[in-house]
Amino acid sequence: MGFHGIFIQMAPITMPILITGLLTCILVEKFSIAGFGNQLPPNVRNVFNDYSKYREDNITTKDKAELLIESVVLVFLVFALAFSIAAVGLIGLSVMVLLTAFKGITHEHKLGEAFHEALPFTALLAVFFAIVSVIYDQKLFEPVILYVLAQPEAVQPSLFYVANGFLSAVSDNVFVATIYIGQVAEKIPVGTDQFNNLAIAINVGTNIPSIATPNGQAAFLFLLTSALAPLINLSYLRMVYMALPYTIILSIVGYISIANIL
Incomplete structure (x- = not known):
């Protein structure tokens, strides 16, 4: 499936999240929420x-x-x-x-x-790769996957969304998605409607709630480990605090969309 096909399948879930995210951006700036809206x-x-x-x-x-x-x-x-x-x-x-x-x-x-700027970030990625390799080899996520797949098909996407969200907030979202989608593909035929629904839930679940911490988003982690971070007084906790409005609102919208559309 190409980019166009993936975009069409994801759009019913991602478009409400995109619109909500843009509105959230405007609101946090207008009302100076969570450290936003400061004047230069x-x-x-x-x-x-x-x-x-x-x-x-x-x-x-x-x-x-x-x-x-x-x-x-x-x-x-x-x-x-x-x-x-x-x-x-x-x-x-x-x-x-x-x-x-x-x-x-x-x-x-x-x-x-x-x-030079990317060296600390690259070192952390190497650590993440090692951790994910152990997780995949030992099948540490399998109990969660088996539990979700034992539930009715209608609730499986929303359960995967929640499970992925928690894990992606503490580890790199791409690695979590790779493990989940790989193990789901071993248990559900690729190309079926249920597999596509779970793939959408995993994709959204590993990208939206993961903005909660720099651990989950590579872009946040790169900024945190860059030389710019100390110059603008950007710490780990400050990034978590500033991402909080987006984490709460977008995660809720994502869950509602998946629970009601898929």
């Missing part, structure tokens, strides 16, 4: 404005060409991932080759600097 101090704003004006006045044709190249490669990346034209690793390598070739980056040390 005038002196900081002036520094940003001055730097922006300096960049505009001193931008060269080479800079503009590099921005154009990066924009084109970005479009290629989105298109390639959306339509799965190749394995994800090959797409990533092609992006690196295109950018370095067209921007004229030939010095290894200059290229290596781009990977």
Whole structure:
């Protein structure tokens, strides 16, 4: 099944979540909830404005060409991932080759600097991989899966959603989804309506409640381990606190959608 087919199947669940998420974004900003809605101090704003004006006045044709190249490669990346034209690793390598070739980056040390920020994040991913390998090999999730599959088919999607949500909040959501969908595929024929419903529930359950902590979302974890985090006073607990409105509202909407639509 291609991107279009997956989008159509997921839309009845994901569209209400998307709309609710956008409304939540507006509300937390408007009413300054959970640390949002703070105004930029005038002196900081002036520094940003001055730097922006300096960049505009001193931008060269080479800079503009590099921005154009990066924009084109970005479009290629989105298109390639959306339509799965190749394995994800090959797409990533092609992006690196295109950018370095067209921007004229030939010095290894200059290229290596781009990977420094991701090293702590990569180390954590390696730890997660090891943990997930043990979980999969020992079939530690199997009791939960067997319990859910023993229930009536009508309630299985919502139960999977809840089980996935709790686990994804404390571990990487992609790894949790990989384990669950792999073990479900061993017990339910792939392509059946029930398998598709459970796949949707697992997909949503591992992506929505997982925003509760940086453990669950790779993007949050990358930001937390970056050099930017201490500069903006971004701690683990602060990220959990700021994500709380989205976690509560979107998780509830996701559960209601799955329980009533699937």
